Amino acid sequence: MGKIFDVDFMIGIIPNILKGIPYTLLIAVVAFFFGCVIGFFGALTKIYKVPVLRRITGVYVSFIRGTPLIVQILLIYYGIPILIRMFNERFGTNINISNIPAVDFMLVAFSLSAGAYLTESIRASILAVNKGQIEAAYSVGMTTRQAMFRIILPQAVKVGLPVFANFFIGLLKDTSLAFSAAVPEIMGQAKIQAGRASRFFEAYIDAALIYWIICIIFERLVAYLEKRSSRMEGGVQA
Template sequence: MTSIFDFDYFLSAFPLILPYLPVTLLIAFSAMAFGLVIGTGAALIRIYRIPVLRQLATLYISFIRGTPLLVQIYLAYYGIPKLLQYLNAQIGTDIDANRVPALVFVIFSCAVNVGAYLSEAIRSALLSIERGQAEAAYSIGMTPFQAMRRIILPQALAVALPNLGNSFISLIKDTSLAFLIAVVDIMAAAKIIGGRSLRFFELYLAVAVIYWVICILVEVAMRRWEVYLTRGRRDIAGQ
């Protein structure tokens, strides 16, 4: 009789799955990096009320937040090759869409998705900084770019960090959708191995533990980073 749960197989699943962890981490960190660029750009466009771009940024955020990530991944996976084919026909380029790795579509989709959520967090953080600080920076000769980079953004980062951390944790868990378009991450590895052993429960439980540990580590790192960024502000407030 087959046992309900094979603890030994559960433990042996980790060495089989962990070699694919770098793929999961690559998706998460790459998408977060690109998402921060997208989110910051969209936030600044909305704050400075740039005509046309502001409406496009609002539409982008509304669409992304109103549709599932899975649908967005499929739209990128099937839509971007069609766009490349159209560009090939219109401007004479020779881009082979079939040679673009599926991993690229996943990173692109996750970056665009998390960027919409980061945009709101970054926008709120920037608006929380007193306008007088920017005016003081201008009065000593700083350009708007210098004031933003040296005065506003460091403080806004400390304010936005909890939301950024939560978004990153959600992004890490969302990478589990990558296997649906043939990206072999830890989720896909568990499915492939389970097809041979039929021990899906033990394998998926191992995957769950891996995600859980990663998220705990990220949460701890974010808390320490937040303490570091806000330490100076607390010291000043306590004086």
């Protein structure tokens, strides 16, 4: 008879599960970065009410928010190969689908998903900056781009920091869904280890603890950043 709860097994497989961390971080960081880029331009189309583009942004945000992430992941996972095959047929190219690692599909899926949510967050952060700031920037002769990058965005980032941090933590945990597309991230490694010994609970406890610790480290980092950026409120340059 085996043990009811195998502590040695639980500890023993930790190194294997840790191998998933690079995938988890890679997906989260890359998706957050491209999500911010997509979100910034998405927000601009809405703020400046750009014809046509803002409709496209609207449909995009609505679709991503209205469908589960797991469905989006599977659509990308099965959809991109079909698109590539169509492309090959149409233009006579010979792109080999099986040469593309699964994690690349996930980078696309998570970036697109993050972009939609961040469109709304970034839009709200930019609008939260006092309208007088852009007028002041114009009044000294800045172009719209100079005003945006030198005056508005730095303030918007500060306003939005807690929201963006929260979103990033959510994203970190959502990467666990990437295993459904065969990416061996933390959750994937846990499942592999669990399956080998048929000891699921132990493996999932490991996964939970690892996610938790990563999030704690990240929260510390954000607290530090918030403290640093609030120097503007203190009144004197740090």
